[in-house]
Amino acid sequence: MKKFNTIFVVDDDMVYHFIIKKLFSKCNIDVDTKYFFNGLEAIDELRDKVETDNIPDLILLDINMPVYDGWQFLEEFKKIKQKLTKEITVYLVSSSNDVTDLNKSKEYQDEVKKYYYKPMTQEDFETIFA
Amino acid sequence: MKTNSIINDFFLVEKVNFFEQMLNQIPDLIFQLTISPNDEFNITYLNKNILSYFELNKFELKSNPIDVISNKVHPEDRDAFFTSLNYSKQNLEPWRCEFRIITKNKKISWFKVDANVTSDIDKNTIFFSTLTDITDIKEREIKVQESETRYQFALEASKKGIWDYNLTTGNVFFSKESLDILYLDEFDDINTNSKWDERIHPNDLKDYLDSIQSHKDRKTPYFENTKRVLAKDGSYKWVLSRGKIIERDENGNPVRIIGTHSDVTHNKEKENELLDHLDIIIEQNNRLLNFAHIVSHNLRSHTGNFKMLLNILDESNDKESKEECLSYLKTTSNALSETIDHLKELVDIHNTIIHKKEDLNLNVYLNQTLEVLSKEIKDNKVKIVNKIGEKDTIKFNPAYLESLFLNFTTNAIKYSHPERHPEISYSSSVEKGKLVLVIEDNGLGINLAKHGEKLFGMYKTFHKNENARGIGLFITKNQIESMGGSIEVESKVNVGTTFKINFNEEI
Structure with a gap:
């Protein structure tokens, strides 16, 4: 059985979207992936499907994004978490090696499972999806 | 009449003996000085105490009294001694003078002379004098004066003022130095606590009153507070007050507080200047942090993309996916240039030399x-x-x-x-x-x-x-x-x- 079947990629950088797609095909990972350009788009989608089975198992979340950034997404995510039909794993994926961001991510330790630095590598993918 | 006269004479003799004896017995030093019209000095009476007190020898007793006196009186006091004597003689007014005497064993004693003056028909001036040894009093007085001078000097040197607040009457005594801080003088009407409080800057009043109250409630061993006080010229001076309750009534309520004032305006101004500098430094530091943050977020994401895209390009075999990769490399390159331009712009903005007003x-x-x-x-x-x-x-x-x-x-x-x-x-x-x-x-x-x-x-x-x-x-x-x-x-x-x-x- 696969660890993750449905994945949300939330990042405003379309180059990153392209890289992720390439990594999936290279590692032969067959998952259902949805791409969002900011936190608001992603949380809107989650809210729509909150009580259905049609929600992701994993969210790869960027921090620095327009409209709703990663933190704002997590604030909203906190509020709807209880209503979800299954547990969603959230990984923060950011180019920021800023200590303030790393410390802030600890405030969301109930929501965020791990912090990955960009660029994500093939090894990262293998650990996540193995 | 004659009988009376005999009796009178008898009593008179008795009386003279009696007084003689009395004068010799009393501890005071008594003498009579007669100055003739041609300024000859004669000691016409001395009680025994004087002889022993000054250890006068036979030679001295036979010498000219002026010389003996001159010799005994401290050189620094000699002028004052004779000037006051002459004044009394000329005006027939009581002679009072304080002076030092050098005793046989070179010790200095303070004396006070007190004399009534009359003149007789031969134009002699007669001084009925008592001498009192005031060395103890004088030494104490000098000590007090010395310590007061020292204290006064210390206050002046430290520019500290003194205040003395009587809580029963509400009156406060402010020393000259205290008043000086606010350019006030003794003619300015500021002798009550409420008049002082009126001068305190409204924003500082609460802290000041709280600080005094804590001391009154025995929460603090003394009271200390810095606040702005209105000076006579309309400016505010920063004044540091320190005080201590020195007396309480039987119920424990404070009756009297004494303390000091210091003008700390200069220090406060320096302190504010430092705080301003600190603000600038904090601001610049924040700007640097912000800059580091921008670099961390915006430059790293581009370099990460470059690395990944080049990896993908390496591993791409068909022309189509290579072209796709190249187009993303171009996008990333443009985004990176734009970010660098923005960062350059940001640095330029804060370089005030470039941008004149x-x-x-x-x-x-x-x-x-x-x-x-x-x-x-x-x-x-x-x-x-x-x-x-x-x-x-x-x-x-x-x-x-x-x-x-x-x-x-x-x-x-x-x-x-x-x-x-x-x-x-x-x-x-x-x-x-x-x-x-x-x-x-x-x-x-x-x-x-x-x-x-x-x-x-x-x-x-x-x-x-x-x-x-x-x-x-x-x-x-x-x-x-x-x-x-x-x-x-x-x-x-x-x-x-x-x-x-x-x-x-x-x-």
Whole structure:
């Protein structure tokens, strides 16, 4: 059985979207992936499907994004978490090696499972999806 | 009569003996000095005590009294001694004088002479004198005087004033040094506690009263407080007060507090200067942190993309996927150049040497901007309301003022409300002697509770607008701050946004 079947990629950088797609095909990972350009788009989608089975198992979340950034997404995510039909794993994926961001991510330790630095590598993918 | 006379004579003799004996018995030193019209001195009486007290020898007793006296009286007091004696002689007024005597074993004793003066028919002047040894009193007096002088000197040198507050009457004694701090003198009516309290700066009064109360309640061993006090010239001086209750009544209520005042205005001014410098340093440090943050977020993401894209390119076999990769490399390269340009711009803004201030008329610059944007204004049916004073002029960098008007105006149009025509209003006012520019729109508004923190951040956008790049407000804010100004924002979602620019320049 696969660890993750449905994945949300939330990042405003379309180059990153392209890289992720390439990594999936290279590692032969067959998952259902949805791409969002900011936190608001992603949380809107989650809210729509909150009580259905049609929600992701994993969210790869960027921090620095327009409209709703990663933190704002997590604030909203906190509020709807209880209503979800299954547990969603959230990984923060950011180019920021800023200590303030790393410390802030600890405030969301109930929501965020791990912090990955960009660029994500093939090894990262293998650990996540193995 | 004769009998009487005999009896009288007898009594007289008895009386003389009696007085003689008495005079010899009493501990005081008594003598009679007679000065003849030709200034000859004669000691016409001495009681025995004097002989023993001054250990007068036979030789001295036979010598000229002036010489003996001169010899005994301390050289520094001799002039005063004889001047006062002469004065009494001439005016027949009581002779009083304090002087030092050098005793046989070279010790110094203080004496006070007290004499009544009369003259007889031969024009002799007669002094009926008592001498009192006042050495003990004098030494104590000197000690007190010395310590007072020392204290006074210490107070003057330290510029400390003294106050003495009687809580029963409410009266306060302020020393000259205390009054000097506020340029007051003893003729200025400030001798009660309430008159002093009236002079304390309203913002400092509570702390001051709290501090005294804590001491009254025995929570502090003494009271200490620094506050601004109104001086006679209308300025405020920073005064440090220290005090201690030195007396309480039987119920434990304080009766008297004594303390000091010091003028710490200079120290306070230095302290404030330091705080100002600290603010500047904190601001610069924040700017550096912010810069590091931008680098961390915006440059690293591009370099990461480069690395990954090159990996993918290496492993791509077909032409199509190679071209796809190259096109993404191009996108990344453009984004990186843009970010670097923005960072360069940011660094330049804070390099004040490059950007000189000039006197600029707000109306002229607003009209220029509206001219540049005339097509957008017409196409979007924007209503412009200009209430800026005709002659309102500021010292600002011309390019920054242009970009300020351009940014706020294009933003207001870009984020206008879909259900109404945009309206932008520009006005100016004076707040606390400084010019303020207000730009108000009726657009989408921003949820400040949610986005307030990042409103002026780099690459932050809040609306689902494709043209949003999130650089305008960030640059504008930095430009305003580099000119010494500040910016405030008020906004309500679906109502509109008001930006207030404080030029922070006295007019």
